[in-house]
Amino acid sequence: MEDYSKDSEHTSEKYYFIFENKDNSNQTNDTSDVIHIDYEKDMKTPVGAAVYSTPLIFGDKIYFGACDKNFYCISKYDGSLIWKFLTGGPIASSPFIYNSKIYFGSDDGFIYCVSAEDGKLLWRTKTGERIMSSPVVVTDIVYCGSNDHKLYAADAENGKIIWTFLTGDVVVGSPCVIGDFVCFGSYDNNFYFLNRHEGDLVWKFLAASHIGATPLITDEYGNEMSRPKIRLHGHKNIQKGVIHIGSLDHRHYALSLSGNLIWKFMTNYLNATCPTVHNNVLYFGSYDRHFYAVNASNGKLLWRFLTNGGIESSPIVHNNTIFFGSLDGFVYALRLDGFVKWKFLTNGGVNCSPIIDEEKLFIGSFDGFIYSLTLDGELIWKFRTGYGLGPIKFDKRVNELITGATKKFMPVWKPETLLHKTRNPTQEDIYAVGVADNSMVSYGTAFKGYKSKDIYKSRNSPYDKQ
Numbered sequence: 222m223e224d225y226s227k228d229s230e231h232t233s234e235k236y237y238f239i240f241e242n243k244d245n246s247n248q249t250n251d252t253s254d255v256i257h258i259d260y261e262k263d264m265k266t267p268v269g270a271a272v273y274s275t276p277l278i279f280g281d282k283i284y285f286g287a288c289d290k291n292f293y294c295i296s297k298y299d300g301s302l303i304w305k306f307l308t309g310g311p312i313a314s315s316p317f318i319y320n321s322k323i324y325f326g327s328d329d330g331f332i333y334c335v336s337a338e339d340g341k342l343l344w345r346t347k348t349g350e351r352i353m354s355s356p357v358v359v360t361d362i363v364y365c366g367s368n369d370h371k372l373y374a375a376d377a378e379n380g381k382i383i384w385t386f387l388t389g390d391v392v393v394g395s396p397c398v399i400g401d402f403v404c405f406g407s408y409d410n411n412f413y414f415l416n417r418h419e420g421d422l423v424w425k426f427l428a429a430s431h432i433g434a435t436p437l438i439t440d441e442y443g444n445e446m447s448r449p450k451i452r453l454h455g456h457k458n459i460q461k462g463v464i465h466i467g468s469l470d471h472r473h474y475a476l477s478l479s480g481n482l483i484w485k486f487m488t489n490y491l492n493a494t495c496p497t498v499h500n501n502v503l504y505f506g507s508y509d510r511h512f513y514a515v516n517a518s519n520g521k522l523l524w525r526f527l528t529n530g531g532i533e534s535s536p537i538v539h540n541n542t543i544f545f546g547s548l549d550g551f552v553y554a555l556r557l558d559g560f561v562k563w564k565f566l567t568n569g570g571v572n573c574s575p576i577i578d579e580e581k582l583f584i585g586s587f588d589g590f591i592y593s594l595t596l597d598g599e600l601i602w603k604f605r606t607g608y609g610l611g612p613i614k615f616d617k618r619v620n621e622l623i624t625g626a627t628k629k630f631m632p633v634w635k636p637e638t639l640l641h642k643t644r645n646p647t648q649e650d651i652y653a654v655g656v657a658d659n660s661m662v663s664y665g666t667a668f669k670g671y672k673s674k675d676i677y678k679s680r681n682s683p684y685d686k687q
Contacts, residue, residue: 273572
């Protein structure tokens with residue numbers, strides 16, 4: 222098998238994750254404000270390299286990347302290794318399959334295309350920086366973001382670049398294709414909507430902080446129309462679709478396909494999760510440690526569930542059960558009313574998203590294992606990756622947002638007018654999350670006691686589920 226590990230120009234000696242909650246008002250069952258996870262010192266058992274990449278199942282095989290720089294193919298029945306492919310950097314990008322070919326990105330800056338059967342390299346295309354975005358392929362075109370601030374469109378057969386679109390900052394979320402358009406967010410605070418054939422800008426929406434989440438598109442009735450793993454082109458209600466996207470400004474936005482704000486929902490911390498929808502209910506997690514159920518039509522809170530860690534894992538709904546992971550190390554199964562059915566403890570944070578196939582659940586963890594579970598939460602098998610690095614290190618600015626190290630403020634902002642009353646953000650600015658609709662507030666005190674129509678708070682909220 223080919224070894225491309227020496228081609229990397231983007232290597233780091235230590236990868237880590239730190240989560241710190243600056244707002245304790247909703248904590249009901251924990252006393253610590255800060256969770257520090259050092260995966261090199263704190264693990265009680267030997268582990269492999271962290272799994273950040275959401276697994277993909279095709280036939281009887283599971284495909285995923287890990288922080289040991291390897292891309293793996295294992296059996297979905299017993300977890301035995303079939304093949305692995307070594308890249309030049311840790312892999313946070315989740316794979317996509319198209320015409321029996323696997324597409325993924327790596328921290329070495331390449332978009333890879335390998336054979337699903339034997340892992341043989343078919344092509345690789347170099348971008349200008351590391352890749353954390355996950356590719357999607359539609360009608361022989363690969364779309365993928367890069368930390369070089371660009372979205373790439375490349376030929377799925379040979380990797381030749383068709384066009385690139387330059388944003389003002391890194392693109393870490395996955396793009397979403399709907400009809401003739403591709404949309405995605407950037408750390409320049411904008412959400413972009415492009416013609417997917419030529420890469421021309423149709424519109425962009427300005428949020429108050431970075432957008433690193435992957436969007437979800439539903440129709441006007443809350444039925445899913447498009448996301449990275451689902452393609453429903455030519456939907457009769459495409460003009461009435463709704464784009465759902467989270468931002469590190471604490472908000473979840475619902476936008477029309479013309480870029481107008483429909484509603485927004487405020488959480489207490491960063492939002493980086495791609496939501497899912499079921500029966501017109503939107504489900505998603507936040508770094509405020511809560512998992513939310515929100516009416517997809519109007520953004521009204523239905524219930525929320527408190528975990529002990531931030532949530533970036535995107536949920537799935539199966540047989541009236543919601544499955545997702547948390548950085549507290551648990552895989553959760555909730556009823557549709559928000560109460561726990563079961564939870565399964567891994568030995569590290571669970572950041573990737575679960576998948577279900579043949580009534581079995583598969584998910585990765587920062588402890589370096591891929592787990593196969595029954596839908597009742599019983600372990601079937603687990604596969605350990607090679608020894609390697611802990612979780613992917615965030616962009617410096619995201620670490621500062623999470624730890625509260627940054628002391629700057631964001632400008633006063635209103636999405637309805639796309640107007641900055643101070644000045645537009647620049648690439649060099651580092652913004653802490655500390656803004657309410659029409660008032661500037663300091664980080665660490667944001668939303669405490671602030672009255673706004675899109676902020677709810679209560680220590681003993683009737684919406685909380687345990």
